[in-house]
Amino acid sequence: MNRKNINGKTVSFSRTEQVHVIKPCDLNGGGRLFGGALLSMLDEIAGIVAKRHSGCNNVTTAAIDHLDFKDGAYVNDLLVIIGYVTYTGNTSMEVRIDTYVENNEGMRHPINRAFFVMVAMGANNRPTKVPPLIIENEFQQAEWDCALKRKENRIKMKNDF
Template sequence: MTPPVQNPLTAKPVSASRVVMPQRMLPPDANPAGNVHGGVILKYIDTAGGIAAIRHARSAVVTASIDRMDFLKPAYIGEVVTFMASVNYVGSTSMEVGVRVECENPMTGETRHAGSAYLTYVALDAERRPHAVPPLILETEDDSRRNREAAARREARLAERRRERDSQRQGRGE
């Protein structure tokens, strides 16, 4: 018996796409001082964020932007760095995904918040064109807070784009 086809635009809870991705940091990931390169951290952030976006959209996605990345503490060779990603906000074809980075010394169990990032992904159809994504079901107060903060970041990005567009028009004498 064939399972029923699920409507791809049926609302989905935040928990359905959440990602927890641990990675052990090795010598090729770091500089001679033993600090993990920021680019390595960014690669894993984009990977974890992309998985969360794919799970939500159930389609291919592309990274449209990294709104913000704060490196709070360094990561070192030998540590386990965990990337925790969740969808914070859904637009018509795009999603904001927040990624929290935590480092753990596996010998002592000590952990620390090493960084956070906000990324925007766009869902793509089979022809690689943007397509609609399902609405987001907010399950917890943290989900609601993240959603409100993401909406504010989105509005700030849109306002900045409008200012840039207006400035370009003024520069052309329009």
């Protein structure tokens, strides 16, 4: 399916990368990065990506899928967080967030992946339309297709709830 649209935005338009140094205040009692601290960072990145794509000053987190922890992070680790839009609906966007620890040689190893569903909010604090996502390659198309499956699963789980 071709989603090229003159009013759309590309994946790279809103792609965001941030680097954080893990501080002692970010750790849990076991000396590893506290999951809640990481979740706060991820939500911030998802919000930035969604604001950039939607052009709205107000976006809200509607759902978080697959918050998978693969490894830990420790004090003084460089935490690299990369987010980008994988899917757009009428008023919502799915944002993929990948988290890495980067060593002193610049090598990164993944420690977390999550998918955030963000909704653009208009001036009346109601959901508002977002620009379509322009798919430019096969990888982005595969991401879109997987996002559709996650959306179907979220709807099914919501109906079962």
